[in-house]
Amino acid sequence: MEKIGVYPGTFDPVTNGHLDIIKRSLVLFDNLIIAVAENTPKQTFFTVTERVEMLKICVKNYSQVTVESFSGLLVNYVYQQNASAIVKGLRAVSDFEHEFQMALMNRKLFHGSETIFMMTSEEYSYLSSSAIKEIALLGGDVSSLVPEIVVDALRMKI
Numbered sequence: 353m354e355k356i357g358v359y360p361g362t363f364d365p366v367t368n369g370h371l372d373i374i375k376r377s378l379v380l381f382d383n384l385i386i387a388v389a390e391n392t393p394k395q396t397f398f399t400v401t402e403r404v405e406m407l408k409i410c411v412k413n414y415s416q417v418t419v420e421s422f423s424g425l426l427v428n429y430v431y432q433q434n435a436s437a438i439v440k441g442l443r444a445v446s447d448f449e450h451e452f453q454m455a456l457m458n459r460k461l462f463h464g465s466e467t468i469f470m471m472t473s474e475e476y477s478y479l480s481s482s483a484i485k486e487i488a489l490l491g492g493d494v495s496s497l498v499p500e501i502v503v504d505a506l507r508m509k510i
């Protein structure tokens with residue numbers, strides 16, 4: 353049976369840290385679906401179409417990876433995709449509390465929902481989409497932290 357993983361997130365925008373998690377989680381799944389949240393409590397800088405398009409360009413060389421947007425509950429989407437597990441990245445202990453709560457809530461909402469946590473690579477442990485947006489808005493250089501397509505998109509938006 354094919355093992356399908358779902359890597360959900362806001363990806364506003366995708367960073368090198370996200371791409372590292374994507375690449376490393378490919379050893380665990382036959383197919384990985386990157387699920388870009390359409391409705392999020394956060395006000396996003398990029399539209400969902402822009403976030404999906406940037407990710408599609410970044411993963412174009414990985415045949416096992418697809419990028420889609422989703423709305424509604426994550427567990428419903430995961431069930432519809434027939435996926436075995438949700439993949440989340442963990443950077444620091446501070447991420448853990450929130451991620452742990454979400455994983456347990458998802459399991460409560462859908463019995464059998466499993467979440468796999470991937471530890472960040474050290475060099476990305478301080479990286480976040482919010483920091484990227486703030487630095488870019490203040491004129492800083494983010495080119496070593498995000499893919500080129502994101503650098504261009506940030507420049508265009510700003």
Ligand code: PNS
Pocket residue numbers: 360361362363389392424425426427453454455457458
């Ligand atoms: O990149 P983020 O902001 O950490 O991603 C959070 C995301 C999109 C994975 C989370 O907000 C989510 O799952 N949203 C979908 C709605 C849902 O299922 N909410 C209940 C979560 S317990």
